[in-house]
Amino acid sequence: MTTSVTTAVLERAWVAGAVRDEVVVEVDGDTLVRVEPGGSAPGAERVRGLTLPGLANCHSHAFHRALRGRTQRERGTFWTWREQMYDLAGRLDPDGYLRLATAVYAEMVAAGFTTVGEFHYLHHQPDGTPYDDPHEMAHALAEAARAAGIRLVLLDTCYVSSGFGEPVEGVQRRYSDGDADRWAERFATLPGKTTGAAIHSVRAVPADQVATVAAAATGRPLHVHLSEQVAENDACLAAHGVTPTRLLHDAGVLGPLTSAVHATHLTDDDVTLLGSTRTTTCLCPTTERDLGDGIGPGRALAAAGSPLSLGTDSHAVVDPWEEMRALELDERLATRQRGHWTAAELLAAGARHDSLGLADVGAIAPGQRADLVTLALDTPTTAGTGADEHTAVWAATAADVRRVVRDGRVVFDGDRDAVGRALAAAIEEVWS
Numbered sequence: 055m056t057t058s059v060t061t062a063v064l065e066r067a068w069v070a071g072a073v074r075d076e077v078v079v080e081v082d083g084d085t086l087v088r089v090e091p092g093g094s095a096p097g098a099e100r101v102r103g104l105t106l107p108g109l110a111n112c113h114s115h116a117f118h119r120a121l122r123g124r125t126q127r128e129r130g131t132f133w134t135w136r137e138q139m140y141d142l143a144g145r146l147d148p149d150g151y152l153r154l155a156t157a158v159y160a161e162m163v164a165a166g167f168t169t170v171g172e173f174h175y176l177h178h179q180p181d182g183t184p185y186d187d188p189h190e191m192a193h194a195l196a197e198a199a200r201a202a203g204i205r206l207v208l209l210d211t212c213y214v215s216s217g218f219g220e221p222v223e224g225v226q227r228r229y230s231d232g233d234a235d236r237w238a239e240r241f242a243t244l245p246g247k248t249t250g251a252a253i254h255s256v257r258a259v260p261a262d263q264v265a266t267v268a269a270a271a272t273g274r275p276l277h278v279h280l281s282e283q284v285a286e287n288d289a290c291l292a293a294h295g296v297t298p299t300r301l302l303h304d305a306g307v308l309g310p311l312t313s314a315v316h317a318t319h320l321t322d323d324d325v326t327l328l329g330s331t332r333t334t335t336c337l338c339p340t341t342e343r344d345l346g347d348g349i350g351p352g353r354a355l356a357a358a359g360s361p362l363s364l365g366t367d368s369h370a371v372v373d374p375w376e377e378m379r380a381l382e383l384d385e386r387l388a389t390r391q392r393g394h395w396t397a398a399e400l401l402a403a404g405a406r407h408d409s410l411g412l413a414d415v416g417a418i419a420p421g422q423r424a425d426l427v428t429l430a431l432d433t434p435t436t437a438g439t440g441a442d443e444h445t446a447v448w449a450a451t452a453a454d455v456r457r458v459v460r461d462g463r464v465v466f467d468g469d470r471d472a473v474g475r476a477l478a479a480a481i482e483e484v485w486s
């Protein structure tokens with residue numbers, strides 16, 4: 055698919071905070087240069103449906119997709135899920151990961167994501183020995199993103215401990231560079247402009263090494279799993295006498311380029327620290343639901359000053375529309391009240407790209423990259439729902455995405471069967 059968009063008329067589109075009719079867009083290369091509601095462009099292609107900005111999947115572990123439908127077969131806990139995930143992590147080599155990630159990223163594109171933040175820790179060979187090229191797995195992910203048409207922000211992850219002073223063991227050797235200094239040396243040689251860093255968690259990076267990662271990431275996105283499980287908080291309090299949020303704050307990790315992923319089990323002080331430092335909170339509601347993590351205090355964090363972003367994390371579900379409405383629906387269950395978020399706010403969370411270091415993606419406006427996601431308005435799911443932002447947030451599913459344009463290029467044209475075939479083949483290969 056190499057079709058490029060130059061001029062088009064969008065039947066309905068989300069522009070400057072409202073749905074407008076007959077929006078003329080002109081694209082120069084990868085950038086929108088004209089966005090004119092009610093305009094005319096004789097002879098231009100007319101795009102039927104409701105067009106939204108490209109959505110950002112701010113937290114992904116691509117290989118976890120191969121667990122869908124498998125880890126849910128028996129009763130279990132977060133920790134038994136992790137054992138199955140480790141089994142999978144031990145099976146992947148660069149070629150297999152390329153095929154799996156290509157299929158997974160294609161599923162994301164078909165769902166409406168144009169960018170993925172890949173929280174990447176599968177760095178080395180199964181015994182921990184680096185590949186000849188120490189970035190070989192990262193290259194596989196970059197190649198997969200190119201093939202699938204998604205914009206990749208690789209978040210190279212530091213993971214050097216199995217928990218609070220414990221050495222890595224088993225498949226965790228694949229994740230570890232030994233210590234944060236050696237992680238930073240490897241990180242410094244990682245090619246590509248769209249890269250960031252990640253601290254896997256306060257479990258996986260010792261407290262006295264956290265600042266090393268933060269220093270290496272200066273000026274780039276820095277993501278960290280935070281307080282997903284009560285057990286993590288308990289272990290951190292036992293080891294250091296502070297919450298994980300306080301530990302990260304005191305090490306200088308929090309700030310506007312940092313994202314706290316999950317942020318589920320927080321104290322009031324934690325919420326204040328995240329909000330006052332303008333740290334982004336990246337919620338992953340469908341994964342948190344699948345793993346039984348709990349419901350993070352999204353509304354309280356936003357009120358404290360923390361911007362919200364969204365991710366599909368383990369890919370138990372890959373559907374940005376479901377992720378957006380889950381923010382509100384989970385709050386309803388937690389509080390037994392409705393009306394925490396407007397559709398516009400939820401759409402903004404879904405399209406937010408700044409936590410991935412991208413200031414020019416996420417809006418249909420001149421100067422922004424030409425990322426255009428079009429929902430069909432005549433499907434059994436979307437028909438009769440108003441054809442506006444409420445359709446996107448309260449009705450649509452990934453299956454209603456008709457076309458996706460990224461950087462002015464058509465990267466999904468509605469062929470869902472091809473996406474399914476590639477996933478089936480790649481996942482069968484992993485488990486065979």
Ligand SMILES: [Zn+2]
Nearest residue numbers: 115173279367
């Ligand atoms: Zn994660």
